[in-house]
Amino acid sequence: MVGNVEVLSPCSNGAIPNHNGLEEKLDEFRKVLGKADGDLLRIVGVGAGAWGSVFAALLQDSYGQFRDKVQIRLWRRPGRAVDRATAEQLFDVINSREDVLRRLIRRCAYLKYVEARLGDRTLYADEILKDGFCLNMINTPLCPLKVVSNLQEAIWDADVVVNGLPSTETREVFEEISKYWKERITMPIIISLAKGIEAALDPVPHIITPTQMINWATGVPVENILYLGGPNIASEIYDKEYANARICGADKWRKPLARFLRQPHFIVWDNSDLVTHEVMGGLKNVYAIGAGMVAALTNESATSKSVYFAHCTSEMIFITHLLTEEPEKLAGPLLADTYVTLLKGRNAWYGQMIAKGELSLDMGDSITGKGMIQGVSAVGAFYELLSQPSLSVIHPEGNKPVAPVELCPILKTLYKILISREQQPRAILQALRDENLNDPRDRIEIAQSHAFYRPSLLGQP
Numbered sequence: 001m002v003g004n005v006e007v008l009s010p011c012s013n014g015a016i017p018n019h020n021g022l023e024e025k026l027d028e029f030r031k032v033l034g035k036a037d038g039d040l041l042r043i044v045g046v047g048a049g050a051w052g053s054v055f056a057a058l059l060q061d062s063y064g065q066f067r068d069k070v071q072i073r074l075w076r077r078p079g080r081a082v083d084r085a086t087a088e089q090l091f092d093v094i095n096s097r098e099d100v101l102r103r104l105i106r107r108c109a110y111l112k113y114v115e116a117r118l119g120d121r122t123l124y125a126d127e128i129l130k131d132g133f134c135l136n137m138i139n140t141p142l143c144p145l146k147v148v149s150n151l152q153e154a155i156w157d158a159d160v161v162v163n164g165l166p167s168t169e170t171r172e173v174f175e176e177i178s179k180y181w182k183e184r185i186t187m188p189i190i191i192s193l194a195k196g197i198e199a200a201l202d203p204v205p206h207i208i209t210p211t212q213m214i215n216w217a218t219g220v221p222v223e224n225i226l227y228l229g230g231p232n233i234a235s236e237i238y239d240k241e242y243a244n245a246r247i248c249g250a251d252k253w254r255k256p257l258a259r260f261l262r263q264p265h266f267i268v269w270d271n272s273d274l275v276t277h278e279v280m281g282g283l284k285n286v287y288a289i290g291a292g293m294v295a296a297l298t299n300e301s302a303t304s305k306s307v308y309f310a311h312c313t314s315e316m317i318f319i320t321h322l323l324t325e326e327p328e329k330l331a332g333p334l335l336a337d338t339y340v341t342l343l344k345g346r347n348a349w350y351g352q353m354i355a356k357g358e359l360s361l362d363m364g365d366s367i368t369g370k371g372m373i374q375g376v377s378a379v380g381a382f383y384e385l386l387s388q389p390s391l392s393v394i395h396p397e398g399n400k401p402v403a404p405v406e407l408c409p410i411l412k413t414l415y416k417i418l419i420s421r422e423q424q425p426r427a428i429l430q431a432l433r434d435e436n437l438n439d440p441r442d443r444i445e446i447a448q449s450h451a452f453y454r455p456s457l458l459g460q461p
Contacts, residue, residue, distance in 0.1 A: 026063050026070060029260040033159055033189075041070040044158040046173060048076035048125070048147075049371040050234040050346075051193050052164015053134040057142040057238060062263065064143075073146040075154035080125035082116070082135065086369065090128065090138050091117035100141045104131060107144075136371040140235040156180045160189045163210065166372035167196025167282070170210045174217040181218060189253055190214055190225045195281035196374040199381040204456045205388040207323075207381070209278045211249075212459070223250035226257065227274050229281040231336035233344050240265045248274040275458050276324050283319060284338040285375030286382055287312040290414050291342040292351025293428045307432055308410075313338065314440035315408045319382070321447040322391070322404060322454050347375035354417075355425040361418065376418055383415040385457065393452050404452075407443060409434070 030041050045056040056074045063070050082090070091113050094100050104110040109131055115121035125135040126149050132142040148154040155161060155177055165173055170192070181187070194210035211225045230245030237243045244267040247254050251272065258270040271277060291308055298304035316334060320327035342348050350373045353359035359367065365376040383405060385391070392401035405412055413431040416422040431437070 022062055023066055023069075025260055026066055029256055030069065032256045035159070038068075040068075041160070042158045043070065043072045043160045043162070044148075044154050045072075045074040045162040045164050046151075046155065046177070047164035047166075047169070048074055048129055048134060049164055049166070050134055050137040052162065053129065053137065053142060053145070054140075054234040054238045055162055055164060055193060056145055057132070058263065058266065060143055060145060071146070073148050073154060074129065075148050075151055076126050076129060078124065078126050078149035080135065082123040082125060082128060083368070084116075084119055086135070086138060087113070087116035087123055090123075090133060093133075093139055093141065097141060100132075103144075107131075136369060137235055138369070140238055142238060151176060152180045155188075158188050160191065163190060163192040163194055163214065165194060165210075166374055167194040167198070167210045167213075168372060168374070168377055170194055171213040171217055174214050178218040181220075187218075187220045187224050189257070190218075190220055191247070191257065192225065192227050192278075193229070194374075195229060195278075195285060196378055197279060197282040197381045198377075199384040201384070201388065205385050205391060206457055206459050207275075207279055207385065209275055209282075211274060211278060223252055225249065225274075226254055227278045227281070228261075228268075229277060229337065231340040233340060236344075237266060243267070244269065246271050246277060248272065248277045250274075273324075279323060279458070280320070280334045281337065282374065282378045283316055283382065284334065284341050285345075285347045286378045286411065286414065287316065287338065288341040288345050288347035289351040289354075289373075289375045289379070289418070290410055290428050292348035292353075293355040293417075293425045294351075294432070295348070296352040296355035297426060297429055304429075304432070308428075309342070310440045311432060311437070312410055314443040315410055318407060318443050318447040318452075319386070319404075321452045322386075323457055325453050325455075327447075346370045347373055350375070351425075355428075361421060379411070379414050380419045383411055383419065386411070391454055391457070407446065409437060 033041065035041050043059060045052050053074065056072060060072045064072055094104060094113055112121055112123065116123045126147050129145055130147045132144050134142060163170060192210045192214060196210065198208040200206050200208050211227055214220065214225055215222055226247055226249030228245055228247045232243040232245060242265050246269045247258050247261065248271045254270040258268045261268045290312060291305065294304055294308045313335065316338065320334065349370065350359065350367065354361065365373040367373060386405040386408065387403050389403060391404055393404055395402045395406065409431050413423065413427050417425055417427055
């Protein structure tokens with residue numbers, strides 16, 4: 001069965017369309033891909049969470065006006081109903097934005113939102129996405145998007161695929177996608193936005209990242225798979241707050257993509273270190289959950305939050321020394337991404353809601369209006385990996401081998417709160433106030449003065 005595709009006019013987030021060199025950038029990228037005149041460049045987003053939807057909308061705003069050269073579409077599963085409370089919120093958002101209201105009236109799309117507000121109609125997530133409303137980000141209207149609900153139709157001839165799925169769903173969806181690419185002569189470029197990891201223990205403990213899942217599921221060459229990450233909040237990027245990101249991967253594609261994706265308010269750098277940056281994107285989500293808990297439990301105490309920040313960053317620095325031979329290269333990007341996630345990310349929000357009792361762990365880690373809280377599964381994965389005796393390091397005080405997790409008390413506590421559920425959220429404060437807790441500086445000095453690097457963790461010999 002073929003899903004519906006909506007044909008729409010290009011839009012520009014409330015601005016008057018201005019080529020401003022965009023067509024030249026598009027032509028340059030088309031040339032790199034070997035696209036002939038009249039052959040559309042087909043870009044497809046897979047997954048419509050906040051970042052995946054914003055990423056597609058940014059491309060639509062920039063390049064959607066060149067309809068004879070590029071097609072930008074977004075796939076999401078059909079059938080997800082919008083609840084009454086969200087429909088009411090959506091109606092209020094529409095009526096607070098004159099530009100959005102006028103657009104919907106002009107497109108004869110306003111009445112369905114009135115009916116949903118009154119409870120006379122059920123809206124669906126893929127339906128409202130066509131009008132520019134992401135279910136995980138209702139308060140930030142996007143431009144209208146071309147939405148496809150049939151996965152095969154969306155991706156079978158795509159030149160560029162953007163993975164906007166949570167890491168926990170990436171493997172399953174791309175295994176399905178691989179069935180539709182069996183007859184392809186040339187493989188697409190894949191940009192993964194996913195921030196999360198899985199743990200594997202056989203034959204040795206190692207991390208599995210979303211780009212690796214995609215490679216194994218589809219057979220797309222590693223050089224065609226890239227990761228885009230950075231210190232950013234999706235809604236703020238769409239509102240044109242200044243932001244930057246890094247696209248990481250092979251030389252062949254990352255530099256052309258960085259130029260293609262760069263905008264005046266969204267600066268994209270490039271880097272060759274794909275897997276390490278990808279893992280760091282998952283690591284900061286772990287500690288963001290704890291930051292939210294500390295904020296809630298201390299009534300936003302600046303002092304308590306700074307104490308937590310000192311300890312969590314020292315643990316992250318320690319972990320980076322296990323993962324990479326040159327951890328200092330990651331310090332800036334990791335701390336910047338951690339900082340913005342602690343300030344406003346969904347993982348920090350989740351930690352706050354759990355600590356306040358407004359959410360329960362029994363509700364799972366997929367939350368209405370927020371999407372997947374990827375830090376939860378990352379807590380389990382990092383704890384499992386760093387608990388393995390085969391990765392033991394010498395503890396400087398006892399001068400005896402210990403699993404790396406024994407030098408990461410916050411990670412251990414988060415595991416006991418979120419995964420094994422042995423402790424309540426307040427345990428995060430007890431961990432910070434433990435009289436036996438080392439000075440964060442000591443942990444950093446331990447990492448810097450010992451040969452802790454374990455290349456096998458990232459699948460390297």
